[in-house]
Amino acid sequence: MALLEVHGLRKAFGGLQAVNGCTFNVEQGSITALIGPNGAGKTTVLNLISGILKPDKGRIVFDGHHIQRRPPHQITHRGMNRTFQISLNLEDMTVLENMAVLSPVGGMRGLFRPDISKAERERALELLAFVGIAHLAHEVTRNLSYGQKKLLDFASLLMADPKLILLDEPAGGVNPALLEKIIDRVRQLNDQGITFLIVEHNMEMVMSTCNQVVVMAYGTVIAEGTPQSIQNNQTVLEAYLGKVAS
């Protein structure tokens, strides 16, 4: 069953058709990679799915609900959560507060309950320990290193108990040891039933971690399948390396 269905998605920025009829599915329980050369429209697709941009045309069905006209916070409440390419954190707030922001408020009545409840604090510390930065819980986020911020980004998503996690270039600018750690955590969470959609350039990560690959070029999907089938796909090679003159 597809957890996320993207159908005929189109988005133009002025005269530039960034996404041009993009269609693909993300299966429940999979780790799906979204790859493609620079400018293929991957990040735009991610922004459309998470509601930060509104599509000109097309539909996005998540968990049985049409979400293409929904604001981002409602999509988050439905169980989809994302990281950003350059990790966005609330720089002047503590790591713990960054975690607590993701915790569901629970409607109007929840608005005026304490900002970080005891249960939330414990959950947050648990998740921070899961990615290995629990000792930084009371640090102001500004003081964290690039890698630590990425880990925080990742851990904070889990506060909302998402069904689907979108990662925008989790391996970008990350050293091999840290990447190993991120891959390991993604696998563990996937075993627990969380579905992943990952935009990534690091082929090593894609081929070793993902079980579905969607390839985009020029705003549209040019190939879909298992990592093995993609590796041998002629269209994909051409999109990345250019056509061989014949």
Place this chain on the structure above:
Amino acid sequence: MTSVPVSAQEQPLVRSKLKSKHSILGLIILLLFLFPLTQLITANNLNYYLHLMLFIFMYIAMASSWNILGGYAGYISLGHNVFFAVGGYFSSYLLLRDGYSPFFTAPIAGFVAMALAFLVGFITLRVRGPAFIISTIALVLVFRIRLDNWERLGGANGLKLPLIDLPVEQIKFPFYYGMLILAIITVYTSYRIRHSKFGLGLRAISQNETKAEASGIPTSFYKIFAFAISGYFVGVAGAMWGYYLTYITPSIFLLILVGAQMVLMCILGGRGTVAGPVIGAIIMIGTNEFFLSEFGSSELNIFGTGAILAAVLLFFPEGIVGSLRKIGRLPAILDWD
């Protein structure tokens, strides 16, 4: 700021410190409540001090109220004096027409201001940064023109209100207590918001709105709601202030300077902190009054206040409370966050 986990032997110390902080603040409030009564016993005329203090209380309330939107959510409004005017005009009009005391209509005046804030916020909170600031200035100008030409409300000449019927040594009492209670309620509300999910969301918005929205915070609703709450207390203050002055005109409320005053107090004390607006209001009005009495109503007093403001911000770039917290020198008595 979240509390750092404390070890077992530290805990009683923290608790007793907290207790003593609460009792000191309680004592100050009690003294403030008793202070006017000394006028009844002794022959001293304290009316000048009562005036000065109720003026400070009013600005504590207004600056704290402004801080809910401008400090926590980071949306600078230079148009909060519109709510001040709306509160003032609403209660004054009811007083003149039906004889209802503004002390009873003030809470309602606050709701009228709140309703206006909802309406305005719905439109203007779609934009951020400078565009939002300009929209709030525009709001002031629109209201100024409207009120200047609204004959039923006296136009540019305003309305003259009856003096409250009390002997001279008690005439400031209702206003003093009204403003004091308003200030306490406002600061307490601000404190509660600061420590709630709502406050956390507002602070997230001030840091990064896209991230806040993607984190599941309905940012538009939060901002509009914050704008409305922050309009409420300013409206209540306006209702009492008009009655206190015994006349209201558009030029009392609707000067850019009046709106800027709240902003400056928050910046001086520390934007986004609970105690900041309180400290800011006290220092600002205190220095202004000092220079006014030293130099008279010349340009020198404005220069003096400006010089103090500049000097403080040079050494405390994040406001007094904000900067002191950052270097860990904030006295416990001022740590309300």
